[in-house]
Every structure is written in C-alpha cells, then in structure tokens.
Amino acid sequence: MEESNHNAEGHGPILLETRGLTKHFPMVVANDAVDFNVSQGEIHCLLGENGSGKSTFAESLFGFYMPDSGEILWKGEKVEITSPSDAMDLGIGMVHQHFMLVETHSVLENIMLGLNTRGPLLDEKSARARITELSDQYDVNMDPDAIIWQLSVGEQQWVEILKALYNGVELLILDEPTAVLTPQESERLFSVLKKMSREGLSIIFITHKLNEVVAVSDRVTVLRKGKKIDTINSWEITKASLARMMVGRDVVFRVQRDEVERGQPLLEMQGVRTCNDQGLECVRGIDLTLHEREILGIAGVAGNGQKELFEVLIGMRELDSGDVLLNGQPISGKSSGSIRSQGIAHVPSDRIKEGLVMDFTIAENMILGSEWSKPFRKGTQLNNKAINSFAEEGMESYEIAAPSIDHVTGNLSGGNLQKVVLAREIGSNPSVLLANQPTRGLDVGVIEYVHQQFLELRSRGVGILLFSEDLDEILTLSDCIAVIFQGEILDVIDAEEADLEKIGLLMAGVRDGE
Amino acid sequence: MMLKALRLEIVKVRDVHWGIQVILVILGILAAFFVSGWFIALSGGNPAEAFAAIFRGAFGEPRKVYDTLMRATPLIFTGLATVIAFRAKIWSIGQEGQLYAGAMLAYTLYRIFQPMLDRPLLLLVVVLGGFLGGGLLGLLAGWLKARFNVDIIISTVLLNYIVTTMLLFLLYDHKYWMGAETYYPRTDTITKDAWFPIIFEDARLHMGFLIAVGFAITVYWVLKRTPYGYDLRAMGSNPVATMFKGIDVNKLIMVTMFISGGLAGMAGSGEVFGVHHNVNMAVSAGYGYTGIIVAMVSELNPLVVILVSIFFGAIINGSVVMATQTGIHTSIIFVIQAFVLLAILISRALMSYRIRRVPHAG
Numbered sequence: 001m002e003e004s005n006h007n008a009e010g011h012g013p014i015l016l017e018t019r020g021l022t023k024h025f026p027m028v029v030a031n032d033a034v035d036f037n038v039s040q041g042e043i044h045c046l047l048g049e050n051g052s053g054k055s056t057f058a059e060s061l062f063g064f065y066m067p068d069s070g071e072i073l074w075k076g077e078k079v080e081i082t083s084p085s086d087a088m089d090l091g092i093g094m095v096h097q098h099f100m101l102v103e104t105h106s107v108l109e110n111i112m113l114g115l116n117t118r119g120p121l122l123d124e125k126s127a128r129a130r131i132t133e134l135s136d137q138y139d140v141n142m143d144p145d146a147i148i149w150q151l152s153v154g155e156q157q158w159v160e161i162l163k164a165l166y167n168g169v170e171l172l173i174l175d176e177p178t179a180v181l182t183p184q185e186s187e188r189l190f191s192v193l194k195k196m197s198r199e200g201l202s203i204i205f206i207t208h209k210l211n212e213v214v215a216v217s218d219r220v221t222v223l224r225k226g227k228k229i230d231t232i233n234s235w236e237i238t239k240a241s242l243a244r245m246m247v248g249r250d251v252v253f254r255v256q257r258d259e260v261e262r263g264q265p266l267l268e269m270q271g272v273r274t275c276n277d278q279g280l281e282c283v284r285g286i287d288l289t290l291h292e293r294e295i296l297g298i299a300g301v302a303g304n305g306q307k308e309l310f311e312v313l314i315g316m317r318e319l320d321s322g323d324v325l326l327n328g329q330p331i332s333g334k335s336s337g338s339i340r341s342q343g344i345a346h347v348p349s350d351r352i353k354e355g356l357v358m359d360f361t362i363a364e365n366m367i368l369g370s371e372w373s374k375p376f377r378k379g380t381q382l383n384n385k386a387i388n389s390f391a392e393e394g395m396e397s398y399e400i401a402a403p404s405i406d407h408v409t410g411n412l413s414g415g416n417l418q419k420v421v422l423a424r425e426i427g428s429n430p431s432v433l434l435a436n437q438p439t440r441g442l443d444v445g446v447i448e449y450v451h452q453q454f455l456e457l458r459s460r461g462v463g464i465l466l467f468s469e470d471l472d473e474i475l476t477l478s479d480c481i482a483v484i485f486q487g488e489i490l491d492v493i494d495a496e497e498a499d500l501e502k503i504g505l506l507m508a509g510v511r512d513g514e
Numbered sequence: 515m516m517l518k519a520l521r522l523e524i525v526k527v528r529d530v531h532w533g534i535q536v537i538l539v540i541l542g543i544l545a546a547f548f549v550s551g552w553f554i555a556l557s558g559g560n561p562a563e564a565f566a567a568i569f570r571g572a573f574g575e576p577r578k579v580y581d582t583l584m585r586a587t588p589l590i591f592t593g594l595a596t597v598i599a600f601r602a603k604i605w606s607i608g609q610e611g612q613l614y615a616g617a618m619l620a621y622t623l624y625r626i627f628q629p630m631l632d633r634p635l636l637l638l639v640v641v642l643g644g645f646l647g648g649g650l651l652g653l654l655a656g657w658l659k660a661r662f663n664v665d666i667i668i669s670t671v672l673l674n675y676i677v678t679t680m681l682l683f684l685l686y687d688h689k690y691w692m693g694a695e696t697y698y699p700r701t702d703t704i705t706k707d708a709w710f711p712i713i714f715e716d717a718r719l720h721m722g723f724l725i726a727v728g729f730a731i732t733v734y735w736v737l738k739r740t741p742y743g744y745d746l747r748a749m750g751s752n753p754v755a756t757m758f759k760g761i762d763v764n765k766l767i768m769v770t771m772f773i774s775g776g777l778a779g780m781a782g783s784g785e786v787f788g789v790h791h792n793v794n795m796a797v798s799a800g801y802g803y804t805g806i807i808v809a810m811v812s813e814l815n816p817l818v819v820i821l822v823s824i825f826f827g828a829i830i831n832g833s834v835v836m837a838t839q840t841g842i843h844t845s846i847i848f849v850i851q852a853f854v855l856l857a858i859l860i861s862r863a864l865m866s867y868r869i870r871r872v873p874h875a876g
C-alpha cells in the first residue's frame with residue numbers, strides 16, 4: 001500500500017480494496033468514505049453498532065447496491081460491480097444477513113437458482129455433484145433433495161454458505177452468519193472458515209459477538225455511523241476495547257441484578273405436549289411455572305422444542321395434551337388474540353417473518369396487535385397522536401437508527417428491526433413477556449439496554465420467560481434456569497447454584513450420573 | 515434470475531414520487547392509444563378520426579359528460595371492490611358475479627316491497643339490497659376460504675358462473691322473472707318509483723354516481739385511518755406476523771370479502787335501477803372484470819379509482835359515437851383497456867428496475 005496510515009495492514013497481497021466508498025440512502029449516509037482492504041487468506045471482521053453500515057458496505061461489494069462515489073479495486077485493478085452477477089464473475093460470494101431461500105424448494109433447486117449460468121439450461125447432474133463435493137470438502141452433511149422449510153436454521157445457513165461457495169469464490173462475505181447458529185454450530189463454522197482461509201480464501205465476516213471477533217479474525221475494522229473508525233490487528237485487542245470503539249463508551253457486559261422476592265404463579269405449564277410442523281412430537285410433557293417478578297431462563301440448543309412451546313403459549317399452535325394456565329385460568333385453546341389481550345407480550349425468534357410488517361412505517365409496526373386497544377384507537381379511528389408519541393418514545397429509548405417514525409420498516413438494518421419489536425413488546429405494558437432469542441442481531445450496547453429493561457420489567461412484577469441459546473445471557477438475567485433437551489425439561493436450576501459446565505452438559509442431553 | 519427478482523423486491527419498499535406516477539399513467543395511456551391506433555389502421559380505419567370521435571362522444575357536450583360519468587359509476591364500485599380485496603392480497607375475481615347477485619337481490623326486494631313502501635324507503639331497500647346481495651356472495655367465498663381453505667380465485671370464478679346461470683334460468687321462464695310483454699330474456703320494466711333519481715334533467719346520470727364517489731372516499735378513509743383498514747393492510751403484507759399478533763385472519767378475510775362483494779353488488783343495483791330499469795343478461799358489460807383493470811391501473815388507490823373509472827367510462831361512452839360515425843366496432847375499447855393496463859404494468863416494472871441503478875443522493 002502506498003498511502004501510510006496507522007491502520008493495521010494484512011499479511012498477504014491485497015485482494016480487494018475500497019477507497020472512499022460512499023453510499024447514501026434518502027436522508028441517511030450509510031457509508032461515508034470508507035477505506036478498507038482485505039488480503040488473501042485473511043479473515044477480516046467488520047464490527048459496528050446496529051445501523052452503522054456494515055450490511056450496506058458488504059452489499060455494495062457484492063453489487064447489490066451501487067455506491068455513490070469511491071472506488072473498488074480487485075487485485076489492484078479498478079472494477080465496477082454493478083450487479084451480484086458481476087460480483088460472482090469476479091469470484092465474490094455472499095451470505096446475506098437474512099435468509100434468501102425459497103422455502104418450498106429443495107436444497108439443490110435453491111443453490112441452482114442463485115447461479116450465474118451461461119446457457120439456458122440448468123445442469124442438474126453436475127450441480128448435484130458439485131454440492132456433494134463441497135459438502136465433503138467442508139465436512140457438512142447435506143442432502144441436496146431436502147426441502148428448505150424442513151431444515152433447521154443452522155442447516156439453512158449451511159445451504160446459504162454452499163450457495164455462496166458454489167462458483168469457486170476467492171472472497172466470501174458473511175453477514176452475521178452466527179446470529180442464528182447455536183454455539184456448537186458456530187464452533188464448526190469457525191473451524192471450517194479457518195480451514196478455508198488457510199487454503200487461500202479471503203473472508204469478510206460481520207458479527208456482533210466480540211468473542212468471535214477475537215477468536216477467528218486476523219484483523220477487524222470498526223464502523224460507526226457509516227464512517228470507518230479504525231482497522232486493527234485482532235491479536236492487539238480486547239473485548240472491552242472493541243466495545244468502546246464500537247459504541248464510543250464503556251459497556252457493562254453484566255448488568256447489575258438486584259435480588260427481588262418472586263411473587264404469585266403467573267403462567268403455569270402442566271404436562272404440555274405438542275407436535276412440530278412435520279407432525280413429530282417435539283414438546284414432550286413440560287411442567288414449568290413462571291412467577292411474578294421472575295425471569296425464567298430456558299437454556300437449550302435451538303430445535304429442541306423451544307419454538308413450538310413458545311407458539312403453544314401464544315396460541316399459535318395446538319396443544320396435544322396438558323394445560324396452560326394464566327393467573328390460574330386455562331388459556332390453552334384460546335386464540336392468539338384473546339391470549340394477547342390478557343397481557344402476554346411476545347418477542348418471536350424470527351423478526352421478519354413473525355414480528356413485523358415490512359411495508360409498514362415504524363410507527364405502524366409499533367402498535368401491531370394493539371390497533372384496537374386504547375389509546376391507539378379512538379372510536380372508529382386510529383389515534384395518530386397516541387400512536388406517534390408512543391413510537392417517538394420507543395424510537396428514542398432504543399435509539400432506532402432511522403430518519404423518522406414514518407420511515408418504511410423494510411429499510412431498517414437488521415438490529416434496528418429487532419429494536420422495533422422489542423420497543424413494541426416491552427412498551428405494551430405486559431404482565432408476562434415471552435422472549436425467544438430477544439437480543440439476536442443486536443450490538444453490545446443495545447443488549448445492555450435490553451437487559452436493563454428486562455430487569456426493570458421484573459422489578460415491576462412482570463414474569464419473563466426467556467428462551468436463549470446464549471448461556472451468558474441466561475446467566476446474566478435468570479432467577480431460575482430450565483434446561484430443555486428434545487422437548488423435555490431435564491432440570492430446573494436455581495441461578496445461584498448454576499454451574500456453567502453442568503448446564504452445558506445438560507443442553508447436550510447429558511444428565512447427572514449417566 | 516432470483517437476484518433480479520429480489521432486487522425488485524428491495525426497490526418496491528421505496529416510495530416512488532407521485533408526480534412520476536402521474537406521468538407514468540399518462541405515458542401508459544398514450545402508448546395504449548398508439549398501439550390501438552395501429553390496430554384501427556390495420557383494420558382499415560383512420561385512427562385520428564376514430565379517437566376524435568371517441569373524444570366527442572365522451573366529452574363533446576354536457577350531456578355526453580353526464581353519460582360518461584354514468585358509465586364510470588359501475589366501474590368505480592367494482593374498482594373499489596377490487597381495491598379492498600387486493601390490498602389484503604385476497605385475489606378475488608368475483609366482482610362480476612357479485613354485481614349480478616346485487617342486482618338480483620335488489621330486484622327481489624323490489625318485487626316484495628314495491629307495493630308497500632314509499633319511494634325514499636323503497637330506494638333505500640334497493641340500495642341496501644344491492645350491497646347485501648353482492649356482500650353475501652363475497653362472504654360465501656370468504657367463508658369457504660376460512661373454513662375449508664378453498665382458493666379464492668377458484669371459488670369466485672365458479673360463483674360467477676353459478677350466479678349468471680341462475681339469472682339465465684330465472685329470465686327464460688314466464689313463471690319466474692321473464693317479463694309478461696317481452697320475448698327477450700328480461701324482466702318487465704321497473705316501476706318509476708324505484709328508479710334512481712336523476713342528477714341533471716334530461717340526462718341519464720343517476721344518484722349512483724354520488725354514492726360511488728362517497729364510497730370511494732369512505733374506502734380511502736377506512737384503509738388509511740381505521741384499525742380495520744390497518745389489519746387489512748397488515749394481512750396483505752405479512753399474514754404470519756398478523757396472526758402472531760393475535761389478529762383473527764379468518765374473520766378478517768370474511769369481513770373483507772363481504773365488503774368487497776357488497777361494493778360490487780352496488781354496481782349491480784345501480785345499473786338495474788339507474789340505467790336499464792329492468793334485469794337482463796347485459797346489466798353488466800363486463801364491469802366486474804373491467805373493475806379489476808381499473809383497480810390495477812389505479813395502483814389500488816381508492817381515490818384514483820374515480821379518475822380511472824371516468825377515463826374508462828369515457829372510452830366506453832365515446833366508442834358508441836365512434837362506431838356510428840366511423841363504422842369501427844366498439845370492441846376496440848377492450849383493446850385500449852388491455853393496452854393501458856399492460857403499458858402501465860410494464861412501465862412500472864421498468865421504473866423500479868431503473869431506480870435501483872440510479873444512485874440516490876441526499
């Protein structure tokens with residue numbers, strides 16, 4: 001590199017470089033003159049607050065967005081990447097922040113759909129062979145004929161990765177790939193990524209998990225409000241310094257938790273059983289009680305019945321047997337509307353599919369499900385004044401990065417979408433909060449805020465059922481920890497006596513004395 | 515290919531300036547006329563003459579303008595019916611059948627109540643009958659969807675056939691509705707006390723037009739400002755999230771199909787009691803289907819539906835003069851309508867594609 005600055009430099013030859021890359025959206029500067037480079041065989045992390053422009057930057061490299069100014073150099077030569085197929089031609093593959101798979105199609109069909117085929121015909125046989133070859137090379141177990149919706153989220157992520165790798169890429173961009181992976185799956189992904197980088201592949205990796213940055217990357221570039229703050233060598237950093245660079249202040253990783261006396265039983269599950277979409281029993285006799293002023297953490301690897309249990313509790317899935325009581329009254333069999341009206345708020349695990357209407361404005365999304373209730377309805381009309389002031393408040397306290405509450409929700413960054421859901425649900429003044437992976441995709445600063453909010457709700461008497469794969473989160477917040485494995489609660493542990501190792505083993509299905 | 519499709523998705527989120535939309539519609543209309551003119555030339559006519567005749571026939575004198583508005587009236591209703599269903603992504607194409615169902619129930623009620631009610635009450639009964647007739651038919655399709663998950667497209671198409679066949683049956687027998695003094699399949703002329711009042715003397719424009727405009731404004735307000743309209747839009751955009759948040763989607767589908775059907779039914783009672791003054795098989799000149807085109811061209815905006823309906827009404831009305839003066843068959847209007855829709859759909863697709871590639875500043 002001819003220019004000299006204090007930025008850390010990569011070891012190998014530079015594969016891709018940007019100079020002054022700038023991208024505007026109406027009323028937003030998503031990327032502001034970003035200088036960046038990634039060398040061959042390097043794993044380069046992009047880090048930054050929600051809405052700091054990471055996805056926009058990555059999508060610009062992939063030709064999904066056209067930068068307004070600045071240039072992109074590929075192996076030292078200036079290139080114009082005007083579409084994803086240009087990017088694929090160069091040898092760039094990308095896994096987007098949100099899945100782009102057709103759920104009713106098979107793995108094979110999905111992979112072929114994204115291809116840059118020359119001729120008019122799809123060559124299914126060679127595609128099948130290529131998928132098998134890739135799966136073998138990286139040691140993933142993938143059936144090309146499996147239908148997407150039947151796969152676990154982790155497996156779907158692998159489909160995306162194989163799709164990106166299919167054409168033989170030199171640069172792989174991964175936008176928050178681990179947000180939806182279990183810790184075990186993430187481990188696996190990292191070992192594969194390291195293997196790939198040793199073989200010369202360059203990787204740009206976006207994440208909010210600082211542990212991962214420290215663990216896998218060679219260098220890390222921090223963005224804030226669209227500007228590049230710095231690029232540093234990963235061996236020189238600590239979690240705390242990264243967090244400070246990211247949000248511009250010190251972050252407490254563990255919020256202060258006061259002891260409170262738990263109250264009356266709120267939500268009782270008695271022998272709850274239900275089946276998943278494939279018709280297999282996946283919640284197998286769960287007995288749990290959530291009390292007032294209590295956070296009950298449900299630890300477990302995703303796919304062990306959490307989603308289905310969550311759906312039973314909110315009235316979106318039928319119970320095969322057992323009972324659910326709210327304040328002593330049965331709510332099983334009631335509609336999701338009547339359950340919600342009794343003060344149960346919920347944060348679903350999939351914000352885009354289950355939590356938001358992407359075409360709505362932020363303000364409209366903030367009242368989804370409450371549009372018939374006071375104060376958002378006045379007579380036959382929506383009460384815009386009440387709606388707007390509620391939305392303004394949520395926008396302010398969660399620091400949602402958008403020009404205004406009338407902004408279309410679909411334009412928000414991933415983490416900001418999650419904030420809209422949280423602001424709505426926590427702000428709905430619930431008596432019970434069901435939260436499935438509530439901090440997925442949030443930056444460390446926001447996680448801290450959300451955790452404080454949870455504890456604040458708890459001290460006001462709310463009972464919170466917290467489903468999380470993140471053991472740190474469970475340990476930080478919970479009064480009581482239940483470990484779920486294959487649809488059963490293996491143990492309920494008091495948080496005081498929680499032992500990380502024991503919980504980890506339980507999550508893997510290993511009981512004491514076995 | 516998928517990425518191309520996705521790219522359009524992304525662009526769709528962004529608002530297109532309304533000025534551009536207006537220019538687009540005008541361009542689309544011009545393109546449609548251009549192509550239809552070519553068709554006219556092919557069949558040996560003179561396009562300029564033909565279009566001039568259409569214009570004179572539609573707007574040449576006040577009475578012609580009133581007639582144009584009269585023609586627009588059923589289109590506004592069926593257009594609104596489409597808007598409200600399509601906004602919820604309920605793909606109902608039952609407007610034609612619902613129009614007839616509205617006409618039929620209104621006529622039935624007229625036969626029952628004509629002897630006993632005064633004119634104002636009778637009119638009220640007839641108007642409500644139109645809404646109810648179409649509404650119940652729509653509700654039936656909605657119920658089939660909610661209860662048995664029957665595809666709305668299929669059920670509404672089948673119901674269209676069933677209703678028109680039933681009407682045919684009633685009109686071909688003196689025992690039922692066939693008029694005493696006629697050999698054609700139509701009813702006797704309706705007594706004047708049930709005719710929709712005329713707005714201007716000596717013209718055929720009836721109160722149905724004012725009701726239609728009133729409904730357009732109401733539908734606009736309902737979609738924008740009421741919780742029901744909010745739910746409807748939410749369901750149209752993301753039904754899963756809507757259900758998760760406790761909104762009863764099945765009920766919403768049924769209510770929406772009832773209202774949509776009711777609006778289409780109003781077109782039927784309006785044509786029978788405002789224009790034809792009897793029930794026959796030509797009460798609708800395909801208004802149910804044209805309403806779908808109207809709604810699409812209006813980009814599902816209820817207020818724009820009024821304007822587009824007047825435009826289409828003008829072509830229908832003007833084509834009669836064109837036919838008598840130039841000898842070109844009136845069916846050319848269907849060519850024009852189809853091309854307007856095509857041209858506008860195409861230019862919209864092109865525009866979203868282009869917008870993505872122009873870098874946005876500021």
Ligand SMILES: Nc1ncnc2c1ncn2[C@@H]1O[C@H](COP(=O)(O)OP(=O)(O)OP(=O)(O)O)[C@@H](O)[C@H]1O
Nearest residue numbers: 025030050051052053054055056411413414415416
């Ligand atoms: N299509 C779009 N139209 C308008 N604004 C957009 C669009 N995409 C992104 N933005 C805005 O650009 C900014 C950067 O968004 P981006 O998605 O790049 O953030 P991010 O760093 O990936 O955040 P996160 O960690 O939450 O995923 C945000 O303020 C966002 O609202």
Ligand SMILES: [Mg+2]
Nearest residue numbers: 055097413414
């Ligand atoms: Mg992002």
